[in-house]
Amino acid sequence: MTIQWAGLSPELLIQLDRDREQPLRSQLEAAIRSAIREGRLAAGERLPSSRELARDLGVSRGLVQECYGQLLSEGYLDSRVGSATRVAGGAVSMPASAGPASAGPASAVSVTDPAAPAFRKSPRPPLIADFRSGVPDLASFPRGDWAWATQQACRTTASADFDYGDPRGSDSLRQVLAGYLRRVRASAAGPEDLIICTGYAQGLALVLRVLAGRGIRTVAFEDPGYGTDDISATVRAAGVSAVHVPVDGNGLDVAALAASGARAVVATPAHQSPTGVVLTPERRHALVEWARRGDGYLIEDDYDSEFRYDREPVGMVQGLAPDRVFAIGTVSKALAPALRIGWVLAPAALTGAVAQEKEIADRGTPVLDQLALALLLESGRYDRHLRRMRAVYARRRAALADALASHSPRARLTGLAAGFHGVLHLPGPADEQAVVDAARHRSVGLYPMRSYRSGSSPAPPQLVLGFGNVSEHAVRAGIAAVADLLG
Ligand SMILES: Cc1ncc(COP(=O)(O)O)c(C=O)c1O
Incomplete structure (x- = not known):
C-alpha cells in the first residue's frame, strides 16, 4: 500500500539516506518537521500508523514510534488515546530556511527578510535524487578528522605564525602538499612553486591576471567545458577574452587550439569536465609541444582525478612540462567545497608574479585552515x-x-x-x-x-x-x- 500525504508518497516526502552519518531516526524526525513547517503536511492531517510507515520506509517500527514520540513532545504532532497520530493544530507552516532546525512550533512564524541578499540560494524543493555534478558526498565530510586537525593546529602553532605571513601560504602546508602532489599526481615541483589559494576559482583568477599582465589576452577553454557564470565573470574581470576549442573522444583538440590563436588554454586532462574523456598520451605531448613552440601556457584544472576506478589516477601534464603549466588543484571534491582551499603550482619563473597577485587579492589564505590541511595530509587521514x-x-x-x-x-x-x-x-x-x-x-x-x-x-x-x-x-x-x- 502506498500512503499519500498531501499528494506525495512517503518516499517523496521522506528520504532516508543510509549512507549518512546522521542516524535514521533523526533523519526521519527532521523530514517530518520540515514537511510540517513547509506546509506539505497540514494541521489535522493523519499520519500513517507506525507499522505502515515502518514498512514503507524499510525501518523498524520501534524507530518510527520513537520518532513520533519525539515529535509529540515537541508539539508537532498530536495523538489522543485510541485515535490516529495527526499533525498538531499549532504547528504553523513556514519556509524551510526560516528558523533553526530545532525550533518548535511556538517559534514557527513565517518570516520574510527584506534585506536578504539577492544571491542567497532559495530553498530547493526536496528531490528524490539531485544529479547535479561537481558535488562530493557532503554527509561524508570527515568532521572528526577536521576537528582534530584544527584543534591540533590551534594548539601547536607558534605565536609568530599568527602574523601576516608569506602570501604563497604556510610553509608547512606547501612542504607536505608538494610531496603529496609528487607522489599522487606525478607533479614535478617543489614547495617554492606552490601558492595556496581559496580554491580553483581564485587560482584561475590569479593566473589569468598574471598572463594578462604579460600580454596574453586570449585564453582558450574546452567546449563543452566547465564555465559557470562566476568563471565567465572571472575571465572578464581579468581583462581576458575566451575562445572555445572542441573536445572529442581523445580530449581537447590540440590542432583546433593551435588554429585558435590563443596563447593559453584552460583544460582538464585527467578527466575532462564534463565529458569525462581522459586526454590521450599523444594529445598530451601535442599540447606540450604547442605550448613550447608558441611560448604558450596550459592552465591544468586538476579537480577530481584522485577518484579513478579502473587503475591508478593519470598524472598531471604539469609533470611533463613544469615550465609551461600552471596546475590548479582544490580540496572541493576530495573534502568539501565549503573549505575554500586550493593551490596553484606555477612555472618557477612566474611563481613570484602569482604570489604578488595573491597578496593584492587578500594577503593570503587563512593560516589555521592551511595548517589543518597540512596535518590531515601528514597524518595519513587525507589518504584514508x-x-x-x-x-x-x-x-x-x-x-x-x-x-x-x-x-x-x-x-x-x-x-x-x-x-x-x-x-x-x-x-x-x-x-x-x-x-x-x-x-x-x-x-x-x-x-x-x-x-x-x-x-x-x-x-x-x-x-x-x-x-x-x-x-x-x-x-x-x-x-x-x-x-x-x-x-
Ligand atoms: C571542472 C571543475 N573545476 C574546478 C572545480 C572546483 O572549483 P573550486 O575549487 O573553486 O570549488 C569544479 C567544481 O565543481 C569543477 O567542476
Whole structure:
C-alpha cells in the first residue's frame, strides 16, 4: 500500500539516506518537521500508523514510534488515546530556511527578510535524487578528522605564525602538499612553486591576471567545458577574452587550439569536465609541444582525478612540462567545497608574479585552515578519507550504471573513468531541456549538456549526471522515476 500525504508518497516526502552519518531516526524526525513547517503536511492531517510507515520506509517500527514520540513532545504532532497520530493544530507552516532546525512550533512564524541578499540560494524543493555534478558526498565530510586537525593546529602553532605571513601560504602546508602532489599526481615541483589559494576559482583568477599582465589576452577553454557564470565573470574581470576549442573522444583538440590563436588554454586532462574523456598520451605531448613552440601556457584544472576506478589516477601534464603549466588543484571534491582551499603550482619563473597577485587579492589564505590541511595530509587521514570515498563513489557509480542498464537500456552512459559524474547519451531525437523539465516535475534533478556548451549549434542530446552526493538508494529511486524519459 502506498500512503499519500498531501499528494506525495512517503518516499517523496521522506528520504532516508543510509549512507549518512546522521542516524535514521533523526533523519526521519527532521523530514517530518520540515514537511510540517513547509506546509506539505497540514494541521489535522493523519499520519500513517507506525507499522505502515515502518514498512514503507524499510525501518523498524520501534524507530518510527520513537520518532513520533519525539515529535509529540515537541508539539508537532498530536495523538489522543485510541485515535490516529495527526499533525498538531499549532504547528504553523513556514519556509524551510526560516528558523533553526530545532525550533518548535511556538517559534514557527513565517518570516520574510527584506534585506536578504539577492544571491542567497532559495530553498530547493526536496528531490528524490539531485544529479547535479561537481558535488562530493557532503554527509561524508570527515568532521572528526577536521576537528582534530584544527584543534591540533590551534594548539601547536607558534605565536609568530599568527602574523601576516608569506602570501604563497604556510610553509608547512606547501612542504607536505608538494610531496603529496609528487607522489599522487606525478607533479614535478617543489614547495617554492606552490601558492595556496581559496580554491580553483581564485587560482584561475590569479593566473589569468598574471598572463594578462604579460600580454596574453586570449585564453582558450574546452567546449563543452566547465564555465559557470562566476568563471565567465572571472575571465572578464581579468581583462581576458575566451575562445572555445572542441573536445572529442581523445580530449581537447590540440590542432583546433593551435588554429585558435590563443596563447593559453584552460583544460582538464585527467578527466575532462564534463565529458569525462581522459586526454590521450599523444594529445598530451601535442599540447606540450604547442605550448613550447608558441611560448604558450596550459592552465591544468586538476579537480577530481584522485577518484579513478579502473587503475591508478593519470598524472598531471604539469609533470611533463613544469615550465609551461600552471596546475590548479582544490580540496572541493576530495573534502568539501565549503573549505575554500586550493593551490596553484606555477612555472618557477612566474611563481613570484602569482604570489604578488595573491597578496593584492587578500594577503593570503587563512593560516589555521592551511595548517589543518597540512596535518590531515601528514597524518595519513587525507589518504584514508580518499580511500573510503573511492569505495563510496564506486558503489554509487555501479548503482547508476545498473539502474540505467535495467530501466533505460537504450541510453548510453560514458565518462565514468574517474570523478563522480558521467554523460548520458539520450537515444533518438530527444530534447534535453524537455527531459530535464519533465524530470523536475517528478522531483528528480537532471542537467543538460547544453549548459556546458559555448554555442547553440545542434548537438546530440546528452545529460551530465553527477552521483557524488546521491546515495545508492536515491540513485536507484531517481532513475526509476524518470526511466521512461531517458529512453
Ligand atoms: C571542472 C571543475 N573545476 C574546478 C572545480 C572546483 O572549483 P573550486 O575549487 O573553486 O570549488 C569544479 C567544481 O565543481 C569543477 O567542476
